[in-house]
Amino acid sequence: MNALYSFLVILYISIFSFIGILIINTKIAFSYSTSSSQKTFPKERPHNLKKLEESVNTIFNMVHKEGGKTVGNIKQTKLMKNETLHTMLLRINFDNDNIIKIISSIQMLSNSKDILKALPTGMRVSYSNNSKIIGGALKLSYNKTKDLFIWQNNDNNYNARIVFRPTRLKKTYTTGAIKSSFYNSAIEAGIPENTLFEMVKLLGFSVDFQRDIREGDTFEVLFSKQIDVLDDKVIDTMPIRYLSITLSGNKEKFFEFKDKDGYIRYYDEQGKSSRRTLMKTPINGARLSSRYGNRKHPILDYNKMHRGVDFSAPVGTPIFASGDGIIEKAGWNGSYGRYIRIRHNGAYKTAYAHLSGFNKNIKVGQRISQGKVIGYVGSSGRSTGPHLHYEVLLNNQQINPMKVKLPSGKNISKNDLNNFKTHINKIISDKIVLAKKNLTKTFADQKISHNNIKSYLN
Numbered sequence: 001m002n003a004l005y006s007f008l009v010i011l012y013i014s015i016f017s018f019i020g021i022l023i024i025n026t027k028i029a030f031s032y033s034t035s036s037s038q039k040t041f042p043k044e045r046p047h048n049l050k051k052l053e054e055s056v057n058t059i060f061n062m063v064h065k066e067g068g069k070t071v072g073n074i075k076q077t078k079l080m081k082n083e084t085l086h087t088m089l090l091r092i093n094f095d096n097d098n099i100i101k102i103i104s105s106i107q108m109l110s111n112s113k114d115i116l117k118a119l120p121t122g123m124r125v126s127y128s129n130n131s132k133i134i135g136g137a138l139k140l141s142y143n144k145t146k147d148l149f150i151w152q153n154n155d156n157n158y159n160a161r162i163v164f165r166p167t168r169l170k171k172t173y174t175t176g177a178i179k180s181s182f183y184n185s186a187i188e189a190g191i192p193e194n195t196l197f198e199m200v201k202l203l204g205f206s207v208d209f210q211r212d213i214r215e216g217d218t219f220e221v222l223f224s225k226q227i228d229v230l231d232d233k234v235i236d237t238m239p240i241r242y243l244s245i246t247l248s249g250n251k252e253k254f255f256e257f258k259d260k261d262g263y264i265r266y267y268d269e270q271g272k273s274s275r276r277t278l279m280k281t282p283i284n285g286a287r288l289s290s291r292y293g294n295r296k297h298p299i300l301d302y303n304k305m306h307r308g309v310d311f312s313a314p315v316g317t318p319i320f321a322s323g324d325g326i327i328e329k330a331g332w333n334g335s336y337g338r339y340i341r342i343r344h345n346g347a348y349k350t351a352y353a354h355l356s357g358f359n360k361n362i363k364v365g366q367r368i369s370q371g372k373v374i375g376y377v378g379s380s381g382r383s384t385g386p387h388l389h390y391e392v393l394l395n396n397q398q399i400n401p402m403k404v405k406l407p408s409g410k411n412i413s414k415n416d417l418n419n420f421k422t423h424i425n426k427i428i429s430d431k432i433v434l435a436k437k438n439l440t441k442t443f444a445d446q447k448i449s450h451n452n453i454k455s456y457l458n
């Protein structure tokens with residue numbers, strides 16, 4: 001008994017020392033990123049979901065379960081641009097008689113008008129063409145969480161039914177070291193695009209992605225993925241709960257907390273708002289290519305004051321409104337090309353030039369909120385290549401956007417401080433649980449034998 005006890009103690013110490021070594025090694029050697037997730041759903045699906053999977057995943061199973069004409073070879077297609085259900089059905093060889101029956105079976109559903117009007121381009125469609133003995137059938141994956149099944153019954157009419165695709169949330173904690181660029185490193189770490197978009201917006205208040213980032217800087221992010229239970233694919237992401245970035249040893253943290261109106265805002269550990277009145281970097285995944293100040297003009301070839309900052313980015317990269325405000329101008333503006341100017345308050349304005357296009361909802365006089373996409377990077381006007389020329393104006397005079405010191409958003413009020421502290425403690429403990437799982441996963445991935453562990457410890 002004693003021997004067993006000592007063995008367990010030694011094993012315990014060994015494993016923790018090993019994890020310790022792993023932690024040290026992670027810092028030195030693991031330039032790649034680790035990510036794993038906390039299962040919020042048992043591995044073995046409950047019986048009712050197993051049934052659901054059988055009944056809703058394929059046309060064959062739906063017909064088998066509900067009765068109808070046996071379906072034939074199931075083919076796949078997608079709804080093309082400018083196609084209606086009718087024209088798509090013609091393309092995939094349904095005749096007019098069947099098309100009318102199919103559409104009228106859908107029209108029997110209560111919300112059919114909304115569904116038929118909003119069928120998305122690229123929608124996945126599985127189908128079986130009807131013949132004398134084979135039943136016609138369709139499965140339209142028209143929504144992230146719903147499928148529409150239509151199948152032929154024995155009297156050659158069609159039934160239509162909507163089924164829900166069950167989803168679950170999976171907590172995810174991802175860390176990474178920044179190599180060449182923040183953007184590429186985050187993509188490499190497997191961060192979904194939506195989440196990366198949120199990260200860039202959050203960091204855009206305080207980080208100058210070109211000047212501030214050094215090789216070896218790190219980030220961590222905690223969020224949840226929405227997973228389709230039937231095919232185990234990520235279909236959506238939930239707002240970031242925690243984000244940190246460590247630049248040259250300085251760690252900046254962002255904790256999510258809902259305000260009274262239910263809006264998610266971000267704060268540091270003390271409850272200070274991370275929101276600034278204007279963003280430093282109002283663009284996703286860009287490289288700062290030209291600073292504010294005197295420079296030789298690349299086209300005019302003489303020294304000229306550069307009254308903004310340039311961010312290089314591919315044509316079509318989204319540009320954010322850097323603060324809340326009103327659109328003052330959106331249109332062609334001489335050498336600026338396609339140009340947007342936003343008035344934020346009595347003193348501050350921002351301007352965005354050389355765009356390839358505007359967000360179609362942007363109109364002069366309209367109110368816009370911070371972080372909304374206003375337009376896309378281009379090279380219109382007097383420009384040598386695709387970039388965003390960004391200006392901050394104080395009393396209608398351009399000033400250096402990187403040097404503007406701006407007041408922050410509302411901090412957590414004294415009354416909410418206790419709730420806030422409890423909330424971020426929960427976030428921190430979730431993070432620790434997931435970080436441990438990531439380590440265990442790394443441990444398993446390494447497939448180190450017991451002997452190797454021993455040699456690690458010696």
Ligand SMILES: [Zn+2]
Pocket residue numbers: 290306308309310388389390
């Ligand atoms: Zn410029």
